[in-house]
Amino acid sequence: MSSREKILNAVKKNQPALEPLPDVAAINAIQFDDVFAQFGTVLKNIGGNVVEVNDLNKVSQYVQHTFNGAQNCITTIADLTGVSQLNIQEDAHALQNVELAVINAQFAVAENGAVWITEEQYKLRVLPFICNHLAVIIHKNNIVNTMHQAYDLIQNADYGFGVFIAGPSKTADIEQSLVLGAHGPKSMTVFVL
Template structure:
């Protein structure tokens, strides 16, 4: 406790002039004539695959078609009936290791950079990272222009965790060579519903 008061005391002693918070209302952030088209372009650039499907089509069949060799499929989504493991009911997060395909839901996408917001909606968030391939169900009507609009919509939910993801895990740490598939998902497929 004393460190806290000492630190705050030193800060107060050091501040000479208090600066005003700028207004952000006049910020002229980029908007797109067709946010969905911009989102798709940015997603592809970030390494995501994008598949548009009609609301009446069977998502399970689409996932099977995309990943014919997948054995372990993890999901807690009610519309997914091909899941072999459920991140809500596993005994430990470690059990999700070895997942070929994880299927999760995104709340909305961001046109300027191809990311989508994933609030934790499962007990073990490991499924979002540990799966070799990640499939995101995203409503195509829910695309915002930029991060300013995005952060007005961010909601972490009860688990108190959420993440923006754009494309597969990647690195350029060895000689600046871009490699897809560092520590988390090696491929990301956005299913626009």
């Protein structure tokens, strides 16, 4: 008998009688008066920045100003001027020197400061992890209260890879001292359009 059969038989024999699945939609989840304000507060608390902008030109200006003429900055947003476009044919390893990556996120979550990004939006999976600094753009009306609403939006979307990112990469493994920039980005900026 294969291990697969052995395991499945043992599990089937030992699992208890079927118990009902609870209804997640019935959870009386928290609602914030102002999801944008809540999102901003939480993101700042976990080490991120929030920048409110009117249009993509403001994003370009901010990037030019903050990242010294945008050396080694790349984006996957076609309409974003002044920042080099990502070459999606590139080998992922070549992204190791990217200073800043600017990408679109689908929506943000007020309760925990996370944004949802899928591979289709930025092509090379490693990009938001390997860059020294990460910036994402969301629309102000795409901020939900909680993770329950987040998964209501995601539904059965067919992505290859998707990720919630909440702030810069961090660690507190050395005596519980918080350090930003463990392996991934040292900062995270969320532009809210």
